[in-house]
Amino acid sequence: MTKIGYARVSTVDQDFEIQQQRLKAEGCVIVRSEKVSGASRDGRTELATIIEFLREGDELVVTRLDRLGRDTRDVLNIVHDCEQRGAFVTILDPHVSTRGEMGHLILTVLGMVAQMERRFIKERQREGIEKAKTIGVYKGGKVRIDHRRIREMSALGTSVTAIAKEIGCSRMQVYRVLNAK
Structure with missing residues (x-):
């Protein structure tokens, strides 16, 4: 059985070092990381590599459910793909694992919460942009790469x-x- 960690942040200026350290402290032999949105599985090549690599009895470990994804269907599909390979998924905070039946139920509920949180974030962002536009201070997003x-x-x-x-x-x-x- 191999523990494989997955760390993810959404933007280039964020850092996943804390996630990586926590995953290694949990005994993950391999830790793969990427800077990409969790809104969907598209473009998440490191996650795809991990799932492809999983073998019977392996365990995919993430620090929080939103690191795995912010869309309930995507999260459940990821868990399903792992299970098809005979592997388990473990979330460290709060500690939930697909090793038991209760884990599936809790992951489903947490996945719905993560998706709802993403909608709230986007709504607050949109409201903030609209307000900034009305007072004439909106300049658009900052260019992060040349x-x-x-x-x-x-x-x-x-x-x-x-x-x-x-x-x-x-x-x-x-x-x-x-x-x-």
């Missing part, structure tokens, strides 16, 4: 992976910039 530099590096023949490492972003973000020409 689109011009990405295009220049690509034009010079630099690989997407090398660009992502140099800029400090995911390969998916590099592809988005290059495809938005």
Whole structure:
């Protein structure tokens, strides 16, 4: 049985070091991390790799359910995919595992709460933007990566992976910039 940890943050300027440390302290032999939204499974290559790697008796461990996902259906599908491979899912805070029947029920409820929380966050964000627009202080989101530099590096023949490492972003973000020409 192998414990495999998964750490995720939503934006490039967030840090998942605390998650990684906690997962290692819980005995995770492997910890995979990525900076990508938890709104859906799209673009979450590290999570896909973990699920593909899981074997009978392995355990996928995350610090909180919202690190696994913020959509109930996605979370339940992830759990189902893990179970199809004979593996378990464990959430550390609050401690819930799919090893027991109660774990499934609790994960379903927590998944619904995470999805509802995401809707509340988006609603508050939208309200804040509308208010800022009405008083004339909204300038739009801050640019986190240098689109011009990405295009220049690509034009010079630099690989997407090398660009992502140099800029400090995911390969998916590099592809988005290059495809938005």
